[in-house]
Amino acid sequence: MTTMTLTREAAVRAPRRMAGFWPTSPALMLLTVFFVAPVLGLLLRSVLEPQPGLQNYVEVFGSTTYLRVFVNTFVVATIVTVVTLMLAFPVAWFLAVAPRRWASLLFAVILLSMWTNLLTRTYAWMVLLQRTGIINKTLMGWGLIASPLPLINNLTGVTVGMTYIMLPFMVLPLQSTIRSLDPATFRAASLCGANRLQVFTRVFLPLAVPGIGAGVLMVFVMSLGYFVTPALLGGTSNMMLAELIAQLVQSLLNWGLAGAAALILLVVSLGIYAVQFRFFGFKAAGEVE
Amino acid sequence: MTRPFLSIRNIEKTYGRVVAVQDVSLDIAQGEFVTFLGPSGSGKSTTLYAIAGFLQPTRGDVLLGGKSLLSVPSNKRNIGMVFQRYTLFPHLSVADNVAFPLRVRRQPKAEIDAKVAAMLKLVRLETMADRMPAQMSGGQQQRVALARALAYDPPILLMDEPLSALDKKLREEIQIEIKRIHNETGVTILYVTHDQEEALRLSDRIALFNAGRIEQLGTGHDLYEKPASRFVAGFIGNSNFLHGKLSRSDRSITLPDGTAIQGVALDKVGPGQGDVSIMIRPDHFRLHNGEAAPRLVGTVTDTTYLGEYTQLTVLTAWGGALSVRLPPDDRASPVEKGQSIALTCAPLDVRAF
Numbered sequence: 333m334t335t336m337t338l339t340r341e342a343a344v345r346a347p348r349r350m351a352g353f354w355p356t357s358p359a360l361m362l363l364t365v366f367f368v369a370p371v372l373g374l375l376l377r378s379v380l381e382p383q384p385g386l387q388n389y390v391e392v393f394g395s396t397t398y399l400r401v402f403v404n405t406f407v408v409a410t411i412v413t414v415v416t417l418m419l420a421f422p423v424a425w426f427l428a429v430a431p432r433r434w435a436s437l438l439f440a441v442i443l444l445s446m447w448t449n450l451l452t453r454t455y456a457w458m459v460l461l462q463r464t465g466i467i468n469k470t471l472m473g474w475g476l477i478a479s480p481l482p483l484i485n486n487l488t489g490v491t492v493g494m495t496y497i498m499l500p501f502m503v504l505p506l507q508s509t510i511r512s513l514d515p516a517t518f519r520a521a522s523l524c525g526a527n528r529l530q531v532f533t534r535v536f537l538p539l540a541v542p543g544i545g546a547g548v549l550m551v552f553v554m555s556l557g558y559f560v561t562p563a564l565l566g567g568t569s570n571m572m573l574a575e576l577i578a579q580l581v582q583s584l585l586n587w588g589l590a591g592a593a594a595l596i597l598l599v600v601s602l603g604i605y606a607v608q609f610r611f612f613g614f615k616a617a618g619e620v621e
Numbered sequence: 622m623t624r625p626f627l628s629i630r631n632i633e634k635t636y637g638r639v640v641a642v643q644d645v646s647l648d649i650a651q652g653e654f655v656t657f658l659g660p661s662g663s664g665k666s667t668t669l670y671a672i673a674g675f676l677q678p679t680r681g682d683v684l685l686g687g688k689s690l691l692s693v694p695s696n697k698r699n700i701g702m703v704f705q706r707y708t709l710f711p712h713l714s715v716a717d718n719v720a721f722p723l724r725v726r727r728q729p730k731a732e733i734d735a736k737v738a739a740m741l742k743l744v745r746l747e748t749m750a751d752r753m754p755a756q757m758s759g760g761q762q763q764r765v766a767l768a769r770a771l772a773y774d775p776p777i778l779l780m781d782e783p784l785s786a787l788d789k790k791l792r793e794e795i796q797i798e799i800k801r802i803h804n805e806t807g808v809t810i811l812y813v814t815h816d817q818e819e820a821l822r823l824s825d826r827i828a829l830f831n832a833g834r835i836e837q838l839g840t841g842h843d844l845y846e847k848p849a850s851r852f853v854a855g856f857i858g859n860s861n862f863l864h865g866k867l868s869r870s871d872r873s874i875t876l877p878d879g880t881a882i883q884g885v886a887l888d889k890v891g892p893g894q895g896d897v898s899i900m901i902r903p904d905h906f907r908l909h910n911g912e913a914a915p916r917l918v919g920t921v922t923d924t925t926y927l928g929e930y931t932q933l934t935v936l937t938a939w940g941g942a943l944s945v946r947l948p949p950d951d952r953a954s955p956v957e958k959g960q961s962i963a964l965t966c967a968p969l970d971v972r973a974f
Contacts, residue, residue: 519675520708520766522695524722525773534725538712 375598378591388592398576398593405573408487408562409555412494416502416551417544419495424506424543428513446500454564457493458484461565489565490572497561498554502547509543549608553601573597624687626651626809627672627777632681634667641667642678643833649811651776654803656812658820659830660856665813668830669779672811674698685776701770701778701808705785707762709754715765716741716750722773740768743802760791764798771806780812784819796822817857821845829853847889851974854900861943865899867973874899874971877939882915882968890973897973903946904930905970909963917964919943921956935962 378388392398423442427435445453460466461483468480483489513536521535559574566572571579573593580590625648634642642664649655657665671678674695683690690698709718719740723733741747744764754762763783770778780799784792800823803810814820820827821841829836829844829852837849841857848854855862866875867890874882874890876899890897909916922942923934933945933956945964947956956962 514706514708516704516706516708517710519673519695520702520704520769521710521721523673523698523700523702524725524769525696525699526721526725527696530725534721535710539710541712 371594374587374591375595376591377587378589378595381588381591388588391589392592392596401571401573401576402596404570405556408490408494408570408572409552411487411491412498412555413548413552415491415495416498417548420499420502420506420547423499424503424510427503427507428510429515442500442503445496450497450560453497454493454561457489457496457565461489461492484565485567487566487570489567490562490570493561493565494555494558498551501550501554505546505550506540506543509540509546513539545608545611549604553604556601557597625649625684626653626686627811628682628684629668629672630682630684632668632671632678632683634664634671634676635679640833642671645681645830645833645835647828647835647838649809651809652807654810654812654823654825656814656820656824656827657830658814658817658827658856659836661815663830664833665828665830666781667833669781669811669813672777673700673702673779699773699775701773701775703763703766703770703778703780703783705782707754707759707766707786709762709765709769711754713754714750715746715752715754715757718754718765719768719772722769726773736772740772743771743805744768744798758791759787760795763787763795767799767802771802771808776809778808778810780810782813782815785814785816792819799823821857829856831856848900848972851898851900854972854974859903859944860900861903863899863901863941863943865897865973867894867897867899869894874973876917877941878917878937880915880917882966882971884968885971885973886969889969890971893973900972900974901943901966901970903932903944904948905966906943906945906947906964907966908947909965912965914965915968917966919962919964921958921960921962924956924958931956933962935964 379386381388423438427438430438458465462468463480463482463484465483467483468477471477472480483492517539518531518535521531526534557574558572559578562570562572563575563578566575574597577590577593577597580586580593627649629645629647629649632642632645633640645664645668647655657668659665667676670676672683672690674690674693677691709715710721713721716737719737720733723736728736737750738747741750744767746761746764746768749757749761749765754765757765766783784795787795796819799810802808803823812820812823824841826838826840827844828838831852837844837853839847844853844857848857851862854860864877867873867885868875869887872883872885872887874885874897876882917937919935919937921933922936925932930946930948933943933947935943935945937943943964
């Protein structure tokens with residue numbers, strides 16, 4: 333009897349649930365065919381090519397060349413995240429407290445740069461940073477330096493280019509958090525005897541943590557897998573993981589090794605995401621209201 | 622008052638052409654409870670913020686114990702404050718919130734712990750030391766804010782409409798707490814509110830603000846019984862305002878229907894003569910019982926029995942509506958709607974502006 337009721341209920345409920353599900357099927361199918369399947373295919377190739385087994389992973393973890401790429405990827409992502417945070421904090425604070433007109437103007441500038449083509453923006457930095465670029469020419473014209481500074485095809489170039497691209501992804505969650513803070517809280521802290529530095533470190537900063545968490549997560553994970561900017565502004569000595577994968581696929585046609593590297597990148601990214609999610613919950617995990 | 626403890630001298634604050642506070646002066650004695658009462662935008666909060674150091678007055682000075690406070694930054698003023706909104710630090714527990722002002726002053730841990738315990742006892746929240754602010758009711762949060770503001774023994778405690786977000790019952794409960802804490806600690810309190818009942822209940826003296834100025838400064842009794850202006854009379858308590866003619870030589874006032882009130886107190890009717898605005902409190906009316914007193918006739922258009930008194934609306938012969946409160950002993954002969962009624966009042970209770 334009980335079983336029958338349950339089955340009937342399930343039978344009644346299932347179509348209703350499906351009713352809300354069906355309209356999403358074209359999108360899901362598209363994602364399955366063009367995204368999930370190729371990714372799975374690549375990951376499968378990492379354990380199937382050239383023959384079944386884990387030899388690709390042994391090679392990736394065993395070689396110092398690949399290890400250097402991993403380390404470099406983390407170093408670059410960390411530097412970019414820290415520099416972005418330091419630049420984004422004052423911008424976000426300004427956006428949150430400035431008069432509406434100024435804030436919306438700055439907001440428009442940030443969004444506009446975000447909507448501009450990534451490649452265009454990266455080439456713009458190439459023009460600015462190269463040996464005969466505006467920056468080097470100006471500095472030399474003023475007599476501040478005798479020979480052009482090496483600003484491109486190295487870590488400096490990558491950091492400058494990527495920080496610029498990542499800035500909005502840090503500013504937006506930060507300013508949303510900062511704007512939700514009540515200025516009266518800081519007045520109270522000040523009247524309690526806290527000087528400016530104490531108000532900042534003991535009250536403002538702890539309350540901004542959810543925004544910092546969200547921004548840092550987003551920028552760090554995006555930086556880990558970044559391709560275009562490091563490829564154009566970076567040098568051969570500090571290759572990043574995404575570049576390595578591209579090279580393995582395009583030049584060496586080693587799909588198995590590329591799949592192994594891709595899986596490692598995926599696992600690390602999801603791992604960071606999980607840690608962040610655990611500490612800060614939904615809001616910090618990239619959900620910005 | 623020999624030397625005032627806190628002295629506010631000719632404070633003025635302008636924003637462009639808008640004058641928020643104009644020539645406000647006030648001396649406050651140590652241990653006094655003074656309330657800034659007034660409608661919103663009357664300058665009471667602006668004055669308080671000038672004392673707290675959140676804004677710099679355009680002119681004037683604030684002296685504490687004879688020394689000017691204006692050049693001292695907020696965090697060095699050593700003033701306690703409870704805000705209208707909940708300003709507890711949401712990432713700190715109740716005990717850590719109360720300890721905050723002591724920690725930024727780098728006091729020894731043992732002293733801080735003892736002081737936090739004493740403060741939580743003062744506001745009767747000993748059992749809630751480990752709670753987070755979000756887990757507490759609005760009333761509890763404001764009590765913690767009070768404990769935090771008093772933890773560093775400030776000479777002055779500022780309170781900016783601290784109870785306006787609470788419901789009436791809770792508000793009255795915390796008013797009693799504030800009164801008790803004022804008695805126990807002896808701290809000088811400056812309290813801002815727009816609620817006259819709250820002001821009357823709590824304060825030693827009330828400064829009634831209007832349009833950026835202090836309209837009248839005095840005890841609650843002074844403000845109610847001897848209002849200095851029509852604004853004060855209208856703001857504190859309920860009032861009836863009637864048109865009338867004042868004759869100083871006869872010491873009489875004539876109402877529009879010809880009723881003459883003889884023997885008014887000249888010191889209570891202001892400097893005017895001729896057409897004046899007359900004020901009679903609703904509870905100063907009595908039923909006329911045939912004695913030789915002014916007799917004002919009208920028709921009852923509404924009655925509400927409220928236990929302690931009966932509230933009447935009386936339409937006068939000239940078409941004005943009077944608000945009348947009759948005490949319980951006049952209730953014996955119940956007044957009915959539509960009935961004609963004769964009222965009187967003591968000439969000494971009549972005021973004119």
